[in-house]
Amino acid sequence: MAEAERITGTPESEPGSGAEPEAGSEGGRPAEGERGTGRGRRRIAALLLVAAIVYLLDLGSKLAVVAKLEHHAPVEVVGTLLQFEVIRNRGAAFSIGEALTIFLTIIATVVIVVIFRIARKLYSLPWAIALGLLLGGAFGNLTDRIFRSPGVFQGAVVDFIAPAHFAVFNLADSAIVCGGVLIVLLSFKGLDPDGTVHKD
Template sequence: MTEAERTITTPDTPENPDTPEAAETSRGASQASPAPQAGAAAPRRRRIAVLIGVAALAYALDLLSKIWVVHSLEHHEPINVLGHYLRFDAIRNAGAAFGFGQGMTIVFTVIAVGVIVVIARLSRRLYSAPWAVALGLLLGGAFGNLTDRVFRAPGGFQGRVVDFVAPEHFAVFNLADSAICVGGALIVLLSFRGVDPDGTRHQD
């Protein structure tokens, strides 16, 4: 057989899979194809975007409401929203949400920082949209009250939080407290239904 005939009749890819040439070709093809895990990163990035978006919205609403309270409501008469059932009344809170734990400001500052760290770690395996919303609410609320702890008087991570929503026969709170409570309730509901942050379901 001539050299030209051998060139024509010999395929580019060896037909025998056991030959070294075939193994090398197979390895090259497997390296060129994307890994199965590569496609899983996109859903996680979308869930993290939801988390950050919800957190930013909760934080912005809380911050703007507190700016309004400090400039327009503090040292003024309370505003009746729903008669005597609900009013806006500016107070400075040294405790936790809804006024609990007065005198433990530095403790709640540390707790808020811990919550933020935990949420950041959970986000690395976040594939559930409801969990992203819940964690975003917690994150935005924690940042909202932490901002007060850091920057408001008396300072030194012991700043007093601005509260203003005052229902009748209930503690005065702010929008950050509301975000934390809603986010926490959603996490309890998701856990009760067996939904994990990675999107899988478990059965107790």
């Protein structure tokens, strides 16, 4: 009987025979929704990993320069073209808007909330990297604003990277700028956070 089924090409199971595909699958393969969910989780994991790396690098560098360099003469890294010099900045990135500390803290908090909302439908790895840079940088500077003097939500951000003829900044500022530039490039190419590509 099995030999006759093989010769005639009779499938091993017919509709109604009781052999059903596994639940949550299509023809034995994972359903599209399940594949999408798994891919989305990997992208969120990538976002959080990038954010954690940026945050830890920023926090560690600030702790180190405050302990070793604050109240000391600038340290030359590349002659006078690049120095390490600790300053306390109550403004935004690159010492802009020093009278708006509380307002800037609110903006940073809103940015973090928006990133988490976008992450719910995140399927693009480049977007995950870009948002991770923004998230890590925002958390880095927000930590300073919450925990450093002169007070909660009014704290001064530690900046220490001092190129010649340019504002002093930190690693969090750099990550925010890089993330923002990457988002502009991705938007210009028409790539959305959900992985789709649109053309105007």
